[in-house]
Amino acid sequence: MTVSLDQTQLISDDGNQIVKRQLFVGIGVQKCATTWLYDILLDHPNVALSKRKELDFFSYHFGRGYQWYEEQFPADRHGCLVGEISPSYFVDANVPERLQAYAPEANLIVSLRDPVERAVSNHRHEVRLGNFHGDDLSFEAGLANNPLYLEQSRYGTYLQRWLRHIPVSRMLFLFQEDIDRDPQVIAQQVYRFLDVDDRHVSNAVEGRSNESVVHRSRMLEHARRSARDLGRLLGIDGVWRAAQKTGLQAVYRQLNRRPPEERIPPVSPETRQRLRLLLAEEIRLVEEITGRLLPHWRNQTSQ
Template structure:
């Protein structure tokens, strides 16, 4: 599911290689966000080529952050299994910022963009709660908001229960950690990934982030301290 800039392309390629799983060629379908107004029949059509008997899924990172998505998924399939792939919150924030810069979606310097985020996101929820509603800044300028994983995961836990939500660190997936791969296969009730299964690592946008001053990174860690604390306390996840 997510988070953005968190390694979902790696997860997509890994799952797509498994013989018991079908994923559409289009990795990010965005039905529960941008295309919700197209209706359930349109969504089901995205899986029309799935062979009988295979697990079906999709990977749209925006689903983790988008406030309206958990209830929309639950309305369709309350038994859905959710996989959340998390990257270090500060690294994720910086990676999204530089991604937006590369795509000409951001013109402000880093610290100005972070300071502008609250104002940019004002009124966004009213827009995105509408079927098919889109808000540019909610999707592209939500640098800190998207890294507040505790808020996002709590929405899913509340509806689906923690037993139907698997939370993994992207670092562990990138490393091909055996325990992580085994947790993933057990969660999906599929055969274990072969020991020789390659775990591809897509571009995570780390280059520019290395140039960010250490002081700026420390301030971001302080800003996101509640997230780090919650992840450690509730899920036992730390970096």
């Protein structure tokens, strides 16, 4: 049986079983707390997330077909809300139309942060992965090397494209600054938007996911991530979270992580201000679309 996950009623081949499977999708933006979002939904009893966080189906893997996509979700969580989170969706021009055609009633979660700080975090992420390396690891050098640093921070432009296919009423906008300030309140906001039990308190709600750090050994970090992802695929991610509570994660961080400023020079105030001017219209569009004033995005010069 191959059917759209967004249909409110799925009927088995024998014509008897009816199961509700409504779809929601986190569409990004990259480096805007999407891993935190995945983690606080992963242990919710009314939510069935994809077996791995970033399916990238509607962007990179659309050629695999709907059957492959539907097989990425737990088959034994009948009645649960089904969802996935793929930051690549936000900027991909093909995704809005593809997603709307497949799941016309899907709800979307859009997570945002100060667009300049997002670009800086993007740079640190690329250095951490080893995608950008050399003697000059400054943000300015990375910006010259990778146009997507700035492009992915053009939130207003991309939101306008999304709104041509999906109404704003089906979108929840999250701001990382709010998550940092009061993560439990924002987690409850997410649960209410998805119409699941908002009394749930996630084990991950206070966690910091995908911090911008530099690893002493990228091989060791790759092994850690592989073990975590394997646990999720096997359905034993609870064991991983239990191990975190024992203090093993703190020991690992001390041994294999160091602040990015040890290798990456600080971003100059002049660079930050130049980018804020370039992104001023994008910020205005976000304010217009979300109905929220964001003066700290225009004027912030710290970090």
